[in-house]
Amino acid sequence: MKLPIPEVRALVSAALQRAxxxxxxxxxxxxxxxxxxxxxxxxxGLSRVGQYSTHLRNxxxxxxxxxxxxxxxxxxxxxxxxxxxxxAACTLxxxxxxxxxxxxxxxxxGVARSHHCGVVxxxxxxxxxxxxxxxxxxxxxxxxxAAGGRHPVFGTNPVAAVFPRRGQDPLMIDLSLSEVARGKVxxxxxxxxxxxxxxxxxADGQPTTDAQAAxxxxxxxxxxxxxxxxxxxxxxxxxxxxALIGGRYGFEASSFFVDEGNRPGLGxxxxxxxxxxxxxxxxFFDRIEVLLAEMLQDDGVRLPGAxxxxxxxRAEADGLEVADTLLAAWRGA
Numbered sequence: 001m002k003l004p005i006p007e008v009r010a011l012v013s014a015a016l017q018r019a020x021x022x023x024x025x026x027x028x029x030x031x032x033x034x035x036x037x038x039x040x041x042x043x044x045g046l047s048r049v050g051q052y053s054t055h056l057r058n059x060x061x062x063x064x065x066x067x068x069x070x071x072x073x074x075x076x077x078x079x080x081x082x083x084x085x086x087x088a089a090c091t092l093x094x095x096x097x098x099x100x101x102x103x104x105x106x107x108x109x110g111v112a113r114s115h116h117c118g119v120v121x122x123x124x125x126x127x128x129x130x131x132x133x134x135x136x137x138x139x140x141x142x143x144x145x146a147a148g149g150r151h152p153v154f155g156t157n158p159v160a161a162v163f164p165r166r167g168q169d170p171l172m173i174d175l176s177l178s179e180v181a182r183g184k185v186x187x188x189x190x191x192x193x194x195x196x197x198x199x200x201x202x203a204d205g206q207p208t209t210d211a212q213a214a215x216x217x218x219x220x221x222x223x224x225x226x227x228x229x230x231x232x233x234x235x236x237x238x239x240x241x242x243a244l245i246g247g248r249y250g251f252e253a254s255s256f257f258v259d260e261g262n263r264p265g266l267g268x269x270x271x272x273x274x275x276x277x278x279x280x281x282x283x284f285f286d287r288i289e290v291l292l293a294e295m296l297q298d299d300g301v302r303l304p305g306a307x308x309x310x311x312x313x314r315a316e317a318d319g320l321e322v323a324d325t326l327l328a329a330w331r332g333a
Contacts, residue, residue, distance in 0.1 A: 001327065002319040009034045012049055015330035019053035020063030021085060028087040032118045038315035039308040043181065044118045046326055052085060052116075054259050061085050061115050061263065067092045070112070075104035078245060079111045083263040086117040090268055094123050097272040098130050105277030110245030111268040116140070116256050120268075121160035121174035121305070127272050128162045128170035131281060135271040136160040137237045141264060142250040143219045144178055146235065147228035150205025152218040154234040155250035155266075156182065165292075166285045172305030177234045178219040185214050198225045241267030 003011075012030035017023060029052060037045030055061040065084025069077055069092070077096055081089035093109035100107035117123065120136040127134030140155030156176040163171040180199050188195050189211035197207055200214030208214055221230030241247045247267020254261025275284035295301050 001324060002321050004319045005034055005038065005316055008037075008046075008320050008322060011327070011330050012046070015049055015053060016056070016085075019056040021052075021056055021061075022064055022066070025063065025065065025085050025088050028091055029085050032087045032122060034320070035122055035312070036119045037320055038312045039119070040311045041119055041308070046320075046322065048116070048118070049326070050329055051256065055115070056085075058259055059263070060254070060259075060261055065089075067111075069096060075100045075107040077107070077109050079109060081111050081114040083113050083265060084115065086111065086114045086268065089114055090117055090123045090270070091126075093268070094126055094134075094270050094272070097270050098127060098132065101132055101272040101274045102130075105274050107272045109270045109272070110241065110247075111270075112246035113263075113265045114247065114268055115264055115266065117266075117268050119160075119174060120158045121162060121172045123268075123270065124160060124162040124172075125170075127270075128164040128172075131164050131275070133164070133273040133275060134160075134162040135273075136268070137240050137270075138268040139238050139241045139247060139250050139266050141253040141255045141266075143182060144221050144231065144234055145201065145205070145218050147221075147231035150201065150218075153249075153251050154221075154231070154238050155253075156219060157234045157237040157250075159233070159237060163288060164285075165288055169303075169305060169309045171288075171292075171303060172308065174304075177221055177230050177237065179222050179224060179230070180219070182219055185211050185219070189215055241269045245269055 009030045013026040016026035016029055033045050033048055056063045062083040065082030067079050067081050067089035070080040071078050079089050079093040089111045093111045097107040097109035117138050120138055124134035124136050137159055139157050142152035143156050144154045146153045156178040158176045160174040185195055194209040195211050197209055200219050202208040202213040202217040221234055223230045242249050245267040248265035253264035253266055275281050
């Protein structure tokens with residue numbers, strides 16, 4: 001069934017509140033999930049409502065949490081998510097970072113004791129709207145080994161960036177550091193299909209084409225077949241959002257994909273930079289366009305974020321297709 005976005009958002013918010021989320025948490029989460037779905041990112045969209053609702057009911061997420069700034073020094077601050085769903089805490093962190101960057105030129109806002117934060121670059125949209133550059137990082141429950149290792153230590157640890165443009169959609173870059181999204185392996189496992197070598201290891205740390213064995217083992221970092229670079233990047237992100245911010249390591253957090261387990265207590269970090277403090281805003285915007293013009297000389301180049309924005313606008317105009325099974329689950333939540 002196709003429904004207008006505001007109606008979908010209200011349904012999701014109501015389902016999350018029935019599961020135990022306070023209104024602010026539910027509304028922030030619903031907005032994020034609907035935005036992800038509108039961009040064609042179903043793995044981070046409406047399919048997560050059931051997962052989050054179960055985590056709220058089972059105590060894996062604290063539905064009563066109200067995020068607050070825990071400490072602040074100059075352009076650096078930490079927001080305590082209170083072990084609730086991540087989205088309201090991330091919104092607070094980014095809002096505070098924008099204000100601090102206006103004053104100091106640059107700011108870093110961390111979020112501690114957090115949960116799954118969805119599409120990381122979406123948290124940075126407000127940064128681009130403020131005419132600033134944003135970087136985002138997050139860790140997740142362990143799914144990838146360290147370089148040369150066999151057992152999962154790091155999460156897929158997404159990295160995101162946003163660069164504003166004059167009168168145009170910002171550049172929006174978002175990637176996880178695994179060779180392929182874990183969701184693709186899960187789909188292959190459900191279909192009984194093999195996966196390519198180089199995607200994952202089995203529980204014994206051996207390369208595998210068996211999707212079920214891969215789910216019981218670990219994902220491989222990007223480029224793992226030829227280089228430790230992906231694992232090194234995952235290590236950088238892990239330390240940024242844990243040792244520096246106060247989040248829990250991925251190997252200390254229960255998987256998002258199980259109903260029972262601990263409160264993940266993971267971390268996110270957002271860096272906001274005011275171009276006016278460096279090259280100057282006019283110079284920054286001018287130089288962005290010089291690079292993009294050079295890139296677009298080749299017909300096959302697509303600017304990062306362009307497809308997502310086109311899908312979002314279409315969904316805002318036409319509504320979102322929502323499966324009847326999801327509607328029934330939400331209304332019965």
